Amino acid sequence: MAATTMAGRRTQAPAATALARFTGTGPLVRLALRRDRVLAPVWIAVFAFSAAGSAAATIGIYPTEASRVQIADTLNSSASSAAFYGPILDPTSMGQVSLFKMYAFGAAMVGLLGLFLVARHTRGEEEDGRTELVGAGVVGRWAPLAAALTWTTIVLVVLGLVTAVSLVGAGLDVVGSLSFALAWLVTGLAFTAIGAVTAQVATTSRGAKGLAGGLLGLAYLIRAVADGSADGELVGLRWMSPVGWAQEVHAFADPRWSVGVLGLAFFLLVSAIAFALVDRRDLGAGLLPDRAGAASAPRSLSGGLGLAWRLHRGLLAGWVLGAALLSMVLGGLVANLGGFVDEGMQDMLAALGGQQGLEDTFVAVEWSFIGTFFGAYAIAALLRLRSEEATGRSENLLATPLTRPRWAASHLIASIGGVVTLLVVTGTLTGFSISRSLGDSAWWSKSASAAAVQLPAILVMVGLTILAIGLVPRFAVGLSWGLFVAFFLLGEIGALLELPQWVMDLSPFAHTPRLPGGDLNVPALVILTVLGLGLIGAGVAAYRRRDLEA
Template identity: 40%
Template structure:
């Protein structure tokens, strides 16, 4: 009897352990199917950015002397070090790593947080996870499937970076180190998002909390690199992005730093699973606070502001700090470019044919505008989230029409875009130290293109809500064209696919009103068309 019961107990323990992971594989396949467009787009854009930078540097600085000059110039400028990081040597690979390690890691982190929150907290928020859990789905299966999806995306990104740069730089080891470091940071923040999904009450808060951690990591790295030219600052060492930087790809790689990243991933993953096992589906460790006995939100606009104020404040703070950073390096651009005619031409293609300083400012203003387009698309698509989450129907059941409800969110989207662009302009002025009216005017000129991309999201949401996420692809294409296009000298006909390609490149030249007015009119027309479609169609159920 004793002999039989011991194996049975062991089998029961094994069965109990596997029961928590039951259904992981089907959920993983479902996540890959749902993200079959989004994941390749993220991976290809981030990977292509690395290869584009390597190709650009290869053509701009084609001799060892030229690369040594640019490294000396950028190392001597603390603002440039804060933006890009330290240059550990003057090889093509080291230049690429310095330029891309922080931005690539931050984008990988953003990709990962979207994946994990989408397949954990958002599933619970919409009620789908509760239905799935009624079947053969273990308690740990949704979180495991989400982390496996993030792992797949980050592994693909690491391989793409490693393979693409190995051919460009001729250094397979350094390319592998850069790819693995970027993917590891992405996976680390995937685990951060998994923790945030357990402790917060909804997907919006989970994304906001994780985004704040990513922003803090980037800020720590930037502050540390500004104070030390070799990545040795304590602030840099406190940042996961700083850890990736200190892997030192293309310069006697420090593989032991990867162990720190892997240990941080493991610790956060264990914490996420522990928290997930101690709460019920739909619950959180930071429950919603009860509101006042008598509501104070009397209009649809007030409700939209209450829902989106955190996003506006976060984007505004980010634009202000980014503007200060860009403004601080403006005076040093001439020293960095020097006599390099190809580098000068890239800035002129980005910012116009005026003087180099004005061209750089115009390029930075344009970049702020293209990033602001991501804000406005996210803000507009909040309507879709409210509808699919079942929160729009109770609002519309009262004395609130669809147009009033949508107009409240659109006011936040469009006015919020103007606010964050103004804050970006203020930051540029603070960093540069002069020309406030000129820079603010240049920032405001970007708004018609920003609004047009937001209006496209409104149009798709109003007429075909299930494909409204395609607005992300259009905004991403505009950002990719503006960032990569000038470096590889794409034809103007291709650059004109982006609305930003039609705007006057201020500051510098005379203001040109026709394209601004045309883009504004198109934005108004698409917004009106989207609202008309919303008024006539059925709500999603």
């Protein structure tokens, strides 16, 4: 059937139909604006604040050029800093030093926002059946995608401009601030277009975001390998990664505006692929036709836990794959650490514990990131309990003998069990890859303990999420992710903003021991665990006691 309609369409006057396919884009952009009128300003503010806050704080801490050069040299000689955030290109530049954490990482986060927004307004709308409603009106076939791309571009451009203005307000120069905004925009638009393509390929909004998010992770990893390579021998690899493009803009150093053209070309080309894909599929379908499935359920699908496994296994498989890849790369990165450090630094490091101290610190920083991101998996998985309720699917289940505590427990097991799986995989594989590349079998046990200590803080995050689901279901999604972002920012820029220690201590991740190398603070781990379990208990009780909401 699809073939005949496509053939039929080809015989029509091409110019007129091409324009007609965009009919209705304007009203759909306004609809998106209406839907995101709270969300978009909040995200723009978070990004602008993070950047301007970092800049203002750094200007206060390192007022002189000499002090900036000194800190920049220290950071550049740290392999972990270079791999995670990228090197500081110009140590004398106030913008380069103060925003060094915001180049690659900030750009990746802007990319995440872009792919999230575009998936929300394309596949998300389609999945909920609203595109069908809209499509029956005077709306061209390409209009929903065109509107989503337009709206996301508007948000990202405004985000860039607001950030640039905030940076100028914080005391940085205008040209540098604009080039920094361009750096973010290049990566943001690249992943907006990638999200537009995955939204055509996947049949669910969750799948589209997962696929594009996985590519974002891969892009980040590629540039980490480039920046983390000894003596910068692989630095050209950065051009393979849209996240690396943000660094290649050289904002606040000697801006290369032409990278913006590369970003725009990529955006237009990949968006064109997305539009072409729209023509090759039916509404509601993915690229591949739906195949028939099993006519009866396998033995494993017989209860709440079996269903939870079915619902979670795809997400978990993606994360396990990503974690495995990261773990294998880590071994190579650790082996190259020596290349970063000049002789003077090596003497200093030798006094502080030598090469081993360097490796320990690097891996400990890596683990604190891994732990935080596995917290994101735990939240995403557990929020499934809420989306099952919001879509009305829980109603039919809870009308069977399946009780609410059991149904909640199924998702808690999927969430916590998933994190444990990820920790075991990552702990084992990093142990393998690092001990092999360094020829030191002590890394097996170091990796195991570094993995194990991540769990208590994640339990607290799980507890906060289930409590939000139990007490304020309608705000659970926003609240859980909002807390997660807040905790993450506290860890990243809290010290820079000179926030009081008690504010920084609000984040459960602040209490995770920095292993290997750091002190194993057992009481803190016990307190986190008890707190997490207590919150989980309170959350389940609240979920049991309230009305089920649609």
